Amino acid sequence: MGAMASQFVLALDQGTTSSRAVLYDRSCRAAFMAQQEFAQIYPQPGLVEHDANAILSSQLAVVERVLTQARVQSDQIAAVGITNQRETVVVWDRKSGAPIANAIVWQDRRTAAMCAQLRAEGHQERIAQRTGLVLDPYFSATKIRWLLDHVDGARGAAKRGELCAGTIDSWLMFQLTKGALHATDASNASRTMLFDIHRCEWDDELLRLFAVPRSLLPEVRDSSGAFARIADGLPAAGALIAGVAGDQQAALFSQLCHEPGLAKNTYGTGCFLLLHTGTAPVASQNRLLTTIAWRLDGRPEYALEGGVFTGGAVVQWLREELKVIQTARECDELAASVPDSGGVYVVPAFAGLGAPHWDPQARGAVLGLTRGSSRAHVCRAALEGIALQVADLVACMERDSGLAVRELRVDGGAARSDLLLQIQADLLGRDVVRPADIESTARGVAMLAGLATGFFDRAQLAATWQHGHRAKPRAASAAVAALRVGWDRAVRSVRAFADPD
Numbered sequence: 001m002g003a004m005a006s007q008f009v010l011a012l013d014q015g016t017t018s019s020r021a022v023l024y025d026r027s028c029r030a031a032f033m034a035q036q037e038f039a040q041i042y043p044q045p046g047l048v049e050h051d052a053n054a055i056l057s058s059q060l061a062v063v064e065r066v067l068t069q070a071r072v073q074s075d076q077i078a079a080v081g082i083t084n085q086r087e088t089v090v091v092w093d094r095k096s097g098a099p100i101a102n103a104i105v106w107q108d109r110r111t112a113a114m115c116a117q118l119r120a121e122g123h124q125e126r127i128a129q130r131t132g133l134v135l136d137p138y139f140s141a142t143k144i145r146w147l148l149d150h151v152d153g154a155r156g157a158a159k160r161g162e163l164c165a166g167t168i169d170s171w172l173m174f175q176l177t178k179g180a181l182h183a184t185d186a187s188n189a190s191r192t193m194l195f196d197i198h199r200c201e202w203d204d205e206l207l208r209l210f211a212v213p214r215s216l217l218p219e220v221r222d223s224s225g226a227f228a229r230i231a232d233g234l235p236a237a238g239a240l241i242a243g244v245a246g247d248q249q250a251a252l253f254s255q256l257c258h259e260p261g262l263a264k265n266t267y268g269t270g271c272f273l274l275l276h277t278g279t280a281p282v283a284s285q286n287r288l289l290t291t292i293a294w295r296l297d298g299r300p301e302y303a304l305e306g307g308v309f310t311g312g313a314v315v316q317w318l319r320e321e322l323k324v325i326q327t328a329r330e331c332d333e334l335a336a337s338v339p340d341s342g343g344v345y346v347v348p349a350f351a352g353l354g355a356p357h358w359d360p361q362a363r364g365a366v367l368g369l370t371r372g373s374s375r376a377h378v379c380r381a382a383l384e385g386i387a388l389q390v391a392d393l394v395a396c397m398e399r400d401s402g403l404a405v406r407e408l409r410v411d412g413g414a415a416r417s418d419l420l421l422q423i424q425a426d427l428l429g430r431d432v433v434r435p436a437d438i439e440s441t442a443r444g445v446a447m448l449a450g451l452a453t454g455f456f457d458r459a460q461l462a463a464t465w466q467h468g469h470r471a472k473p474r475a476a477s478a479a480v481a482a483l484r485v486g487w488d489r490a491v492r493s494v495r496a497f498a499d500p501d
Helices: 052-070 113-122 124-133 140-152 153-160 168-176 203-211 247-254 313-320 326-337 375-401 418-429 438-451 458-464 477-498
Strands: 009-015 018-024 030-037 077-086 089-092 163-167 183-185 218-219 224-229 240-246 263-267 269-279 289-296 299-308 343-349 365-367 408-411 432-435 467-471
Touching: 009 052, 009 168, 009 438, 018 052, 018 438, 030 052, 052 168, 077 247, 077 438, 089 140, 089 168, 113 124, 113 467, 124 203, 153 163, 163 168, 168 224, 168 240, 168 343, 183 240, 183 247, 183 458, 218 432, 224 438, 240 247, 240 438, 247 263, 247 269, 247 289, 247 299, 247 438, 263 375, 263 438, 269 289, 269 375, 299 375, 313 326, 313 375, 326 375, 326 418, 343 375, 343 477, 365 477, 375 418, 408 418, 418 432, 418 467, 418 477, 438 458
Parallel strands: 009 077, 077 240, 183 218, 263 408, 408 432
Antiparallel strands: 009 018, 018 030, 089 163, 224 240, 263 269, 269 299, 289 299, 343 365, 432 467
8 A cells, every 4th residue: 555546544533522533644644534522431539431432433423424525435545643632541342352441541630649659759840850750640640540449350350360451542553453563652751650751751759659560551652653453343443543642732733833942732621732842841930731742753742731621611511601702703703802801810720720720729719890890801811811821821831941932832722712712922922823714733743644654754744834924013012011921810709719828
């Protein structure tokens, strides 16, 4: 199957709420796409699970649907890329391929007490030095340990080498190859809290700390390269899996942030900001994460990452819970109808505050209300609350890295808002650029897969990236400074309310 005879790269985009399949043509344009949602499982408050088989069946269904829609055969696919929700973990039987329990999702907080105990025992600094991560239930290590300790017989089966564990990319590859391949890429491995990002290998001391047998874990490979072919009897059988990356790293690659100082922010339910820092990891002094962006030809490249727990979801809250708007567009229109927020601040800490605060107890608030405050002011303050959180992350990243963020490239659903991007540009004092294609995750892994098979080359991909909108800073610096001072007071207020002692 030669790359020149092939017409498409197939991207599998396995997200937190849905699975997608996208066919990209030679101009790296999304030619065909299919999407299917799957159920979210909430056994108790703070617990979030997925049925791993439902993830697999939804992913297979959209592959079959998009191939049928496009009338494409497997031999017309030059490569397959897989990008995935990160940190979510599955443990399954190596022989039967059956999961031993539901997948534990990245949002799940069941191991908070375990993390607190490990912090109290003094393990935080060592974990941060080796993995670049903070000790938090967000990451995979404590989830794997929980499953081994709480599923009957799992610990013994793990010791006998009968189980596999992995993030969703590993789960999909194992199933797509009918058990022939248990692998992951370096970007996903770097999110497990078990991987030494300096030596690019599983860390024996961390494996002992978290009581995770090495035999469970996948082989770690480059993000672009030949993994394995999809097994007979499955949709796209015979097509070569040739690119794998975590969703945020895939978006960074898609946005052509391939050099130090280039950054992207994804405005989704939350926000994820990544800054490319080069070929050596940068340790954060501001509680950001150091992560592997991707590994190509055996050489890792690194990024600093900051996460905002509630980003675009604040607009959804205004619509669905407060019912002050009916559509996201209406939020923009109302926010644009006033010159500023009239001293109102919305701190959307509905699920706590992410980086750099890492305060899970913080709760959201609307502050600064007067009798003259209107829903227009609240809408504008909500958009400002998103942008101010991102601005805080950019400031931390620049202090940590010594790099100046040249411009901020953006994607995700909320990036459709021109007003949000203008507010962001004003706060940062630099351009904010939205590409023509804001669905960067699938595109990024398609690029990685296509590069591995010669379907794409770097120069060609650089030529296909087009900006759709550029917001340039235009606000007065004094107004921006005053807004940020008020924001700092508002954040301190919500953190004090959550911790009255």
